[in-house]
Each structure stands twice: as C-alpha cells, then as structure tokens.
Amino acid sequence: MFGLDKRDTTLLLIVAGLTIFAPFILNPFPTDSGLAQFNAGYPDLMQRFVIFGIFAIGFNILFGLTGYLSFGHAAFLGVGSYSAVWMFKLLSMNVLPAIILSVIIAGLFALVIGYVSLRRSGIYFSILTLAFAQMSFSLAYSVLTPITNGETGLQLTLDDPRVLGQTATADGSIPVTNLFGLEMRGTYEMAMGPWAFQFNMGYYLCALVLIAAFYLSIRIFRSPFGMMLRAVKSNQQRMNYTGLNSKPYTLAAFVISGMYAGLAGGLMASMDPLAGAERMQWTASGEVVLMTILGGAGTLIGPVLGAGFIKYFENIFSKINSNVLHSWFSFLPDGLEDFIVFIIYPFIGKGWHLTLGILFMLVVIYLPGGLVEGGQRIGGWFKGRKKSDARQSETNPAE
Amino acid sequence: MSKTDLSRRGLLRTGAVTSAGLALPTIFTAQSASAFTNDPTGGTVTLGFNVPQTGPYADEGADELRAYQLAVEHLNGEGDGGMLNTFSSKALEGSGILGKKVEYVTGDTQTKSDAARASAKSMIEKDGAIMITGGSSSGVAIAVQGLCQEAGVIFMAGLTHSNDTTGKDKKANGFRHFFNAYMSGAALAPVLKNLYGDDRKAYHLTADYTWGWTQEESIKAATEALGWETVNTVKTPLAATDFSSYIAPVLNSGADVLVLNHYGGNMVNSLTNAVQFGLREKEVNGRNFEIVVPLYSRLMAKGAGANVKGIHGSTNWHWSLQDEGSKAFVRSFGTKYGFPPSQAAHTCYVQTLLYADAVQRAGSFNPCAVAEALEDFEFDGMGNGKTLYRGADHQCFKDVLVVRGKENPTSEFDLLEVVEVTPREQVEYAADHPMFAGGNLGSCNPGA
Numbered sequence: 041m042f043g044l045d046k047r048d049t050t051l052l053l054i055v056a057g058l059t060i061f062a063p064f065i066l067n068p069f070p071t072d073s074g075l076a077q078f079n080a081g082y083p084d085l086m087q088r089f090v091i092f093g094i095f096a097i098g099f100n101i102l103f104g105l106t107g108y109l110s111f112g113h114a115a116f117l118g119v120g121s122y123s124a125v126w127m128f129k130l131l132s133m134n135v136l137p138a139i140i141l142s143v144i145i146a147g148l149f150a151l152v153i154g155y156v157s158l159r160r161s162g163i164y165f166s167i168l169t170l171a172f173a174q175m176s177f178s179l180a181y182s183v184l185t186p187i188t189n190g191e192t193g194l195q196l197t198l199d200d201p202r203v204l205g206q207t208a209t210a211d212g213s214i215p216v217t218n219l220f221g222l223e224m225r226g227t228y229e230m231a232m233g234p235w236a237f238q239f240n241m242g243y244y245l246c247a248l249v250l251i252a253a254f255y256l257s258i259r260i261f262r263s264p265f266g267m268m269l270r271a272v273k274s275n276q277q278r279m280n281y282t283g284l285n286s287k288p289y290t291l292a293a294f295v296i297s298g299m300y301a302g303l304a305g306g307l308m309a310s311m312d313p314l315a316g317a318e319r320m321q322w323t324a325s326g327e328v329v330l331m332t333i334l335g336g337a338g339t340l341i342g343p344v345l346g347a348g349f350i351k352y353f354e355n356i357f358s359k360i361n362s363n364v365l366h367s368w369f370s371f372l373p374d375g376l377e378d379f380i381v382f383i384i385y386p387f388i389g390k391g392w393h394l395t396l397g398i399l400f401m402l403v404v405i406y407l408p409g410g411l412v413e414g415g416q417r418i419g420g421w422f423k424g425r426k427k428s429d430a431r432q433s434e435t436n437p438a439e
Numbered sequence: 440m441s442k443t444d445l446s447r448r449g450l451l452r453t454g455a456v457t458s459a460g461l462a463l464p465t466i467f468t469a470q471s472a473s474a475f476t477n478d479p480t481g482g483t484v485t486l487g488f489n490v491p492q493t494g495p496y497a498d499e500g501a502d503e504l505r506a507y508q509l510a511v512e513h514l515n516g517e518g519d520g521g522m523l524n525t526f527s528s529k530a531l532e533g534s535g536i537l538g539k540k541v542e543y544v545t546g547d548t549q550t551k552s553d554a555a556r557a558s559a560k561s562m563i564e565k566d567g568a569i570m571i572t573g574g575s576s577s578g579v580a581i582a583v584q585g586l587c588q589e590a591g592v593i594f595m596a597g598l599t600h601s602n603d604t605t606g607k608d609k610k611a612n613g614f615r616h617f618f619n620a621y622m623s624g625a626a627l628a629p630v631l632k633n634l635y636g637d638d639r640k641a642y643h644l645t646a647d648y649t650w651g652w653t654q655e656e657s658i659k660a661a662t663e664a665l666g667w668e669t670v671n672t673v674k675t676p677l678a679a680t681d682f683s684s685y686i687a688p689v690l691n692s693g694a695d696v697l698v699l700n701h702y703g704g705n706m707v708n709s710l711t712n713a714v715q716f717g718l719r720e721k722e723v724n725g726r727n728f729e730i731v732v733p734l735y736s737r738l739m740a741k742g743a744g745a746n747v748k749g750i751h752g753s754t755n756w757h758w759s760l761q762d763e764g765s766k767a768f769v770r771s772f773g774t775k776y777g778f779p780p781s782q783a784a785h786t787c788y789v790q791t792l793l794y795a796d797a798v799q800r801a802g803s804f805n806p807c808a809v810a811e812a813l814e815d816f817e818f819d820g821m822g823n824g825k826t827l828y829r830g831a832d833h834q835c836f837k838d839v840l841v842v843r844g845k846e847n848p849t850s851e852f853d854l855l856e857v858v859e860v861t862p863r864e865q866v867e868y869a870a871d872h873p874m875f876a877g878g879n880l881g882s883c884n885p886g887a
Contacts, residue, residue, distance in 0.1 A: 084560035182647040182674070191578040191648035191677070192608070193552040195585050198879045212882035216589065225589075227564075238564070312560070314582060316552035354554075355561055358492075361545045390492035390547055 048258050051340060055254050059247040062086055063237045070234035077364060078356060083227055083240035085355050087311045089348045090243070090250040091304050096331045096343030097250075097257050098300020102293050103329070104338035105266060107273035111166045111325050112153070112173025116146040116298040118180060118320035120305025122187070125194045125315045132205030133215045135224065135245070135310035139303065146302020147295055154294035158287060161276065173325050180317040193316030217310050219245060224311055242311045249307060250344075253300060258340060260296070269293050334403055336410025345411045350396065357392040475805045476591040476886030477567045484539040484804065486511070486791070487546065487568030489559050489583060490597065494550040495704055496575035498738050499783040503573060503597055504545060505776055506784035510791035513771070514541045521771040522792060525764040525820035530799040537798060544568060550575065552582035559583050563590050569804050570595060570794055575783060577601030577650040584613035591886020593806045595790040598783040600702075600734055602653040605834035606875035611883040612806055614813055614828065616793065616835045617786045618866070620654035621874055623733045623753040624661030626839040626861035630751065635696065635729055637666040642694035644685055644709060646701050647674040654700045656874060658733050662698075670694040675701075675709070682709040686716045695723040697730045706732055707742035714746045735842055737781050740854040747844030747854065754840045756785040756822050757857055765822040779852050789821045793828070807883040825863065831870035832880065839866050 044052065058065065067081030080086070099113050120142035127138035157168040180188040188194055196214050200207060209215050217224045224242035260266050268289045271279055279286050309315055318324065327350065335346025365381045365388070372380065387395045407413045479485070488507045491500035512518040516533030523531055535541050544566045546558030555574070562568040571587050572595035574580035580599035587594035588610040596604060596615040600623070605615050631639075641662055645651040651674070659669050670692050675685055686709070689697055697718060701709050713719075713730055721728040732739075735752030758769045758779035768788060772780040780788070797812035798804055814830030823837035842855040868875070 079565070082561060082565040084557060084564050088557065178676070182676070191552075191576075191650075192581045192603070193578065195582070195608070198881050208881070213884050214589070214881070312556060312586070314552065314556065314585065316578075316582065318551040318553055355557060358547045359544065359558070359561065389545075390497075393493070 042255065044255075044258060044262075048262070052251070052255055052258060055341065055344065056251050059090060059250055060244075062089070062243075062247070063239055067235060067237055071236045072234060074368065077360060080352055080356055081238060083225075083238055083243050084311075085351065086240070086243045087246050087307075088351045088355070090246040091307050091311070092328075092331065092347035092351055093344040094246075094250050094253045094307070095301055095304035095328055096335070096347040097253055098297040098304070099328045100297075100332050100337065100339075100343040101257060101260060101269075101300065102297040103332055104343075105261070105269035105273060106290055106293050108158070108161065108290060108294070109166045109329070110157075110169040110294070110297075111322065111329065112169035112171075112176075113297070113301050113328050114322070114324035115153070115173040115176040115320050116150055116301035117305040117308070117324070118176065118315065118317070119149045120146045120302030121309040121315035121319055122180070122194060122305075123302075124306040124309035125196070125313055126187075128196055128202070128217065128309070128313050129194075129200040130203065132202055133217050134205070135217050135219050135306075138217075138310055139249075139306040142306030142309070143299050143302045146305065147299040149302075150295045150298025151291070154291050154298065158290050158294060170322060170325070173320060174322055177317055177320040177322070180320055188315070188317060191317065193314050196313050217242075217313055246307050246311070249303065253303065254340070254344070261340060265289065265292070330400060334400060334410055336412030339410070339412045342410050342412040349411065353392050353396045353399075357388055357395060358390065360388040362389070474885060475807075477563065477569045479539055479567070479569055479804055482539055483542045484536055485562075485566055485568045486541060486543045486794075487559065487562035487566065487571040487573075488543055489546045489548055489555060489562065489571055489573040490787075491550045491575045491579075492545075492547040496550050499575040499598055499703075499736075499781065500548070500573075502738070502781045502784040503575065503787040506772070506780060506788040507543065507545075507572070507791060509772055509775060510788045511541050511543055512775075514792070514795050518775070519767075519771050522764050522768050522788070522821055525767050526792060526796070527819040528796050528800065530796050531792070536795045537802070537804070541795070548574065548579050548583075550579060552578055555579045555583050556586045559586055560590070563587075563592055568592065572787065572790055572794070573597045574599055577604055578648065580604055580615075581608045581649075584608070584610050588612045588881070588884055591806060591884045593794065593809055595794050597787045597790065599650075600654070601650040602657065602874050603649055603878075605832045606653075607877040609832050609878045609880050611810060611833075611880045614790070614793075614810075614833045616790050616828075618753075618755050618837070618839050619834070620650070620657040620733070621868055621872070622839050622866040623654065624657035625866040625868075626753050626841055626859075627658070627731070627733060627751070628661040628665055629861075629865075630841045630859055631662065631731065632665050634751070636726075639667045639696045639729075640670045640694045640724075641667050641696045641698050642670050642689050642692055643672040643698045643700060644682070644689075645672060645674050646677050646705055648677055650702070651700045653874070654733055655698075658698055658700065658731075660874075667696070675705070677705065679705070680708050682712040683716070685709070686712050686718070689713075689718065690716065690721070693723065695726055695728055697728070699730065699732045700734075701732070702734055702736075703739060704742070706739050710743050710746050710750070735855065736783070737852065737854055738783075740844060741851065748846050750844045751858065752842060753861075754842050754855070755782045757782065757840055757842060757855055758785075758852070759855075759857065760822060760840075762820075762822060762824070764820040768822060785822060792821070793818075806885050810883045824860075827863075829870065832875065832878075836863050836867055838863050 063081050067079045069075040069079050123142040123145040124138035127141050153172045198208050222241050226241040228239045230237045272286050331346035331350050332343045336342025369377045369380050490503045513521045513523050544562050548555035559571050570593045574597045577599040580596045584594045594613040602620050643655050645655040699709050718728050730750050732752040735754045740747045769779050797809045801808040801812040813828050816828045819825050826835055826837040828835050839861045840857050841859045843858045845856045848854050
C-alpha cells in the first residue's frame with residue numbers, strides 16, 4: 041500500500057491507529073478514580089504528543105540517518121512558531137497559510153544555518169548549530185523584540201489587521217484559530233459510564249499531519265536518498281574518496297529536518313497562538329535529542345515514542361504534589377505515611393527532571409537502542425529466539 | 440462507459456458512510472451545555488495554582504504555594520481564618536465558595552511562557568480548574584493571562600510588576616493585585632529627593648526584557664521630573680551572573696546614583712558587584728555615591744546579605760506592617776510554616792481571597808459575573824489600607840511601601856525596614872496614561 045512493503049504498511053497503520061484512538065488509549069482510568077491523575081487524554085497534552093512526535097521524526101531524519109547531531113533544532117521550531125503567529129496577526133486565523141509559511145521560513149533558515157554548519161562534522165557541527173540556536177534565542181529574547189515581543193512572547197491582540205479575516209469578533213474578543221471554519225479548540229466530550237473522553241479538532245488535525253509526516257519519513261528511509269544518508273553515517277570519508285560529494289545530501293537532510301521542525305512549530309502556534317523565545321533555547325534543542333535517543337535513534341517509530349514519554353513526564357508527573365501523595369498513602373499509619381511521602385516526594389512534582397534523568401540513564405545503559413529495543417526484547421521473549429534474527433528491518437538502528 | 444452496478448446493500452453502505460462523514464465535523468462544534476467553562480457541578484470547586492517550582496524564581500514560587508494552601512484552608516474554614524477576619528467584605532463564611540469545598544491543583548511554570556501555558560491548559564482541560572492564579576515573572580503572567588482570556592476562566596495574577604500586565608497586555612479576564620513599575624517610580628521619587636537632593640545624575644543598569652524596560656522607563660520619568668539627569672541606561676542580559684564589566688564604566692561616567700532595574704538573582708549579583716567595586720564608599724561631585732533598587736523583596740535582601748544595608752527601594756507589602764490584616768496573615772502563616780511570608784505570598788493569598796469573595800458576592804462562578812463583582816470593588820483589611828480594584832484596567836490601587844535595607848537586622852527575616860508608606864493618591868494614574876496605552880481589555884469571555 042502507498043508504495044510501502046508489508047511491514048512498513050503495518051507500522052504506518054499502527055501509528056495511524058494509535059493517534060486516531062489516542063483519546064481512548066490515553067484515558068484508561070475513570071474520571072473520579074484516584075488514578076485519573078495519570079490520564080493524559082486531554083487535548084493540550086495529546087496535541088503536544090503528536091507535535092513533538094513530528095519534531096522528533098524530523099530530527100531523526102538528520103541524526104538517525106546521517107549521524108549529524110544538531111544541538112540547535114529548536115531554533116527552527118521557534119522560527120516556525122513566530123512565522124505562524126505573524127500570519128495569524130496579519131493575514132487570517134486560518135491555520136493553513138500559517139503552517140505553510142512556517143515550513144517555508146524554517147526551511148530557508150535551515151538552508152542558511154546548514155550551509156555554514158555543515159562545513160564541519162562531528163562535535164564541531166554540534167557546537168556550530170548550538171551557537172546558531174543560542175544566537176537566535178538571544179535575538180528573539182531581546183534584540184528583535186519588535187518582531188518577537190521578547191520575553192513575553194508574541195501574542196495576538198485585538199487590533200491586529202488580519203486582512204483576510206476579522207480583527208475582532210462581534211463580542212469583542214480575539215478570533216480563534218480555525219481550518220476553514222472548524223475551530224481548533226472545538227472539543228466534543230463523550231461520557232461513557234465513569235469515563236470521559238475528549239475529541240478535539242486541533243488534535244485530529246495534528247494527528248493527520250503526524251501520519252503524513254510519518255509516511256514521508258518512511259519513504260525517505262527506504263529511498264536511495266536515505267541509503268546515501270546512511271552511507272554518510274557509516275563512513276563519510278570513504279564516500280568522499282570515491283569522488284562523491286556528500287554535502288548536497290547532508291544539506292538536503294538538514295533542510296528537510298528543519299522543515300519538519302518548522303511544521304511542528306507552526307502546528308504548535310496553531311493550537312495555541314503564542315510564540316515564546318524559550319522555544320529556541322538550548323534546553324529545548326537538548327530535549328529533542330533526548331526524545332530521539334530515548335525512543336531509539338535511527339528507528340522509525342522510536343522518536344515518536346520518546347517524545348510521548350518525555351511529554352508525559354513533564355505534564356503528568358510534575359503535577360503530583362505532596363497533597364496527592366498523602367491522599368494515596370492515607371491508608372498507612374501516620375508515621376509510615378509521612379516517611380513514604382518523604383521518600384517519594386523528591387522524585388515527583390518539581391523533581392520530575394530527576395526521575396526522567398534516572399530513567400534516561402537506565403535506558404541508555406541497558407537499552408542502547410532506546411525504547412524500541414526494549415519493545416523488541418519483550419517481543420523476542422514472547423516469540424522465542426527463532427524469529428528475532430530474521431528481523432533485520434525498520435526498527436533496527438541505521439548502521 | 441463505466442459500469443455502475445448499484446446493489447441495495449452497496450447503496451446503503453455508501454449512504455451511511457457519507458452521512459457519517461458529513462456529520463463528523465458537527466460533533467466538534469457541539470459544546471457542553473453549561474454557560475461557561477468548567478462550571479463546577481459537584482460539591483467541590485477546583486482552583487489552579489500555577490507557580491514556578493523550578494528555575495530562577497523557584498523561591499518565590501514555593502512561598503506563593505504556601506500562601507495558596509493557607510488561603511484554601513481559611514476558605515474551607517480550617518485554621519484561624521487569617522485575613523478573613525479583618526477583610527472588610529464579610530461575604531465569605533469559611534464554608535468554601537458558594538458552599539462548595541475548595542480543592543486545588545498545582546503546576547510548574549518553570550518561569551517559561553510555554554511551560555506555564557501548558558500547565559495552565561492542563562489544569563483547565565483536565566482538572567476542570569475554574570480559576571488560574573500565580574506567576575512570578577511578568578512574561579509568564581502575561582502569557583497565562585492571554586490563555587485564560589481565550590479559555591474563558593479568570594486569571595488572578597501573582598507577582599508581576601511590569602506595567603504591561605495591566606497596560607498594553609491587559610485582558611478582561613485578568614486581574615492584578617500587585618503594584619507596578621509606575622507606582623514604584625511614583626513612590627520612590629519623593630523619598631529619593633528628600634534623601635539625595637534634586638540635581639543627581641543617574642546611571643541605569645536594566646535587565647533586558649519587558650519588565651526591566653518598563654521599570655527603567657518609569658523610574659527615569661519619575662526621577663527626571665525631580666530634576667535628575669539620566670547619564671546612561673545600559674541593558675544587561677537576563678542570564679548574566681557577573682556584572683563587573685557593566686559596573687566598571689559607571690565609575691567614570693560622572694554619575695552619582697546607580698539604579699539597578701534587576702530582580703531576583705540578577706539583583707543579588709549586580710548589587711554585590713557594585714559593592715565590591717567600592718561604589719558605596721565613592722564620592723562624586725562632592726557627594727556620596729548612592730545605589731537604588733526600585734523593586735525590592737525580602738528574599739532578594741536575604742540573597743544579597745550585608746550589601747543591602749541602607750539601600751532604598753519599593754515593595755508591595757512587608758510582614759512587619761502593623762495593621763490588623765497584616766498581623767493576622769503573618770500570624771497564621773507563621774504558625775503553619777514557622778517563618779514570616781514574603782510579599783509574593785501576600786499578594787497570592789489576597790488574590791485567592793478576593794476571587795472567592797467576588798464569587799460569593801456575585802452568587803455565581805461565571806467569569807463574567809465574577810469580573811463584574813471585582814471591577815471597581817473597594818475593600819480594606821488586606822494589609823495595604825483602603826484598596827480599589829479599578830474596572831478600567833483591572834489594576835489594584837493601594838498604598839506602596841518604600842523600604843530600606845536594615846543596618847542592624849535582629850533576625851534573618853528582619854532585613855528591611857519601612858521608610859515611608861506612600862499613600863494611594865500619590866501613585867494613582869489615569870487608565871490611558873502613555874506608559875499603559877496601546878492595550879484593550881476586550882470583553883469578558885465565559886468560554887463554552
């Protein structure tokens with residue numbers, strides 16, 4: 041199907057199924073149970089899952105295939121967001137032109153940065169991209185304030201022109217982002233016994249884009265172009281000695297992954313029309329590296345899993361406070377309850393970074409292939425040893 | 440010719456699929472039946488406390504959270520009631536809000552607009568929060584205020600001092616109790632005139648972001664109106680930790696007053712550098728060199744240690760105030776946590792009570808009704824004297840404190856002394872003052 045072989049088709053269908061049924065899958069606990077704390081099926085977080093999934097898929101095209109580790113990818117995400125918000129301010133609240141512009145601008149930006157940075161490889165390339173990204177961050181944070189609104193972040197106001205749309209709605213508020221009239225924030229709530237599921241328009245737009253982005257990335261992985269990128273990763277010098285100029289290939293990969301980042305940025309702004317400079321900070325660039333490595337660099341589905349994993353921690357674990365903990369362990373005698381809360385407390389709430397760090401270390405040490413390798417090992421136990429050798433396919437690191 | 444072989448079953452199937460496809464978009468437009476976002480239906484109501492728990496303002500955030508927890512206790516009738524006993528409005532009875540028990544959820548803003556909005560969104564979408572409050576930085580407060588406006592819930596700003604929060608970025612669903620940079624300037628100027636005279640030369644070091652700029656603008660305008668001259672204004676990056684390279688040029692600039700438009704860790708470092716360079720012992724034009732820190736907090740004074748002695752600044756509230764409201768608040772905060780509250784804690788505590796009181800008086804959680812109850816509401820007994828929540832821009836007007844670093848602190852909390860309580864009339868301004876122009880409240884949004 042779609043020019044994919046059977047295994048890739050299955051993978052694509054799995055991803056499509058997961059994203060379409062995410063409102064069910066992510067809300068396994070009834071709303072009024074104590075475990076509802078762990079439900080992640082609300083629009084904002086689901087949008088984040090798929091948007092950062094797209095970001096990580098794009099990053100993986102560069103890092104997973106060519107081995108070039110960019111530490112400045114957040115800059116493209118930020119540029120994409122700013123372009124999208126400017127589109128909302130000047131043109132109309134339709135998300136389509138905004139997303140298209142954000143991809144184009146991020147692509148151009150990536151072309152410039154890539155052209156300079158790709159003159160070096162290895163650690164020098166990483167440092168160059170990091171420097172560019174930090175530069176963009178500082179520019180956005182202070183120097184370019186007329187364009188970016190500095191620390192506060194670029195926001196819509198009631199007196200933006202919006203030449204193709206309306207400046208303000210009849211009741212005096214800022215119009216909301218939409219796709220030809222379908223409001224991005226529109227949510228349908230379905231109550232099913234004690235469960236409540238939320239179906240959000242914006243989420244489904246992001247999900248469709250994710251599926252398309254994922255499909256494109258499969259095609260790139262399986263194409264001769266993808267093969268060339270893998271060759272760059274295994275031995276670029278040897279390629280150069282055979283008389284082949286690898287620069288156009290790496291530059292193309294860099295621009296493509298920059299455009300993916302721009303797409304993610306544009307979607308982010310479409311879901312929530314604000315662009316802040318922090319999106320470009322080095323921590324944001326580091327986050328996508330973590331996502332990719334945690335999920336499994338060079339695998340197709342790994343980055344998406346990694347993105348989901350990190351965003352889940354950031355949004356769910358950070359919200360567990362000592363009160364919630366006390367209510368969980370309230371069945372224990374007082375002293376013991378306090379003791380257990382005291383032990384667990386540093387790892388939740390504001391300590392979620394710590395938990396994530398520990399998990400990241402464990403994954404990198406014991407599962408160098410990321411979560412995908414973990415899944416394969418578990419699959420291997422179930423299927424027995426025989427089949428695991430035969431699986432020389434999409435889920436292996438590209439080396 | 441193409442062959443059309445239309446069976447009955449095929450027709451039915453196609454018809455069903457088509458109509459399902461056509462009907463699909465309509466499920467997204469159907470909203471819940473209630474008149475506003477997160478209408479609390481059960482016996483409880485959820486408030487969202489969105490504070491920085493990590494990052495540069497984590498100390499302020501932790502103190503804010505303590506204050507919120509205390510406020511919830513008092514609203515639910517636990518503890519000693521704190522300021523509920525001194526508050527001029529007696530609508531609250533310690534039985535929750537409109538008879539519903541108050542519950543809360545917390546989140547981490549990380550002092551980043553994005554993270555703060557994500558956290559606020561999850562409170563609104565997942566936990567059903569009816570009101571969001573918090574923030575320890577103006578950028579974050581403005582970002583979250585915009586979000587609450589879109590989502591249709593009330594935002595009660597925490598510590599945010601920039602003019603923009605209730606100036607060019609003001610929103611109909613957002614309310615600020617804290618004072619702002621303009622008020623700092625208006626309160627400080629007369630005190631500075633008495634202390635240092637009316638012909639000083641000022642040199643500004645300013646944190647390079649929205650808040651820093653509005654404060655620099657405000658202080659500059661206020662001091663120049665006294666007759667001071669502004670020698671130079673220099674922007675410093677927010678992430679800077681060493682300010683020596685910015686302090687050195689001050690020595691040769693001919694200026695005799697240094698104004699530090701810095702907050703938190705920035706101010707601690709820049710002040711320490713300035714003292715190390717011997718600025719305070721220096722004499723220029725035959726007069727002592729002086730340093731001014733327009734926005735002061737006890738947590739900052741603690742960080743800067745002995746360097747703050749004798750340095751003047753302004754603050755929203757201080758725990759040593761002797762009115763009944765402040766005493767009641769300090770007592771119950773101190774009993775629960777063992778130390779006095781900061782100004783951030785005070786403003787957050789007051790904001791929570793003000794929200795609850797407005798709901799109680801309005802008789803509804805509907806954001807539009809609450810906003811109406813808060814607008815032009817005049818109250819007393821919350822620690823700042825008679826206070827007005829102005830309807831035109833949702834800014835509170837109240838007395839502002841001018842404080843000085845204490846020479847002989849008696850404890851680690853007793854670092855500032857109140858020099859003057861600047862009366863409300865002196866810090867008031869018109870809603871269309873040029874420093875606040877360009878914004879538009881818009882109309883209140885109940886969501887749904």
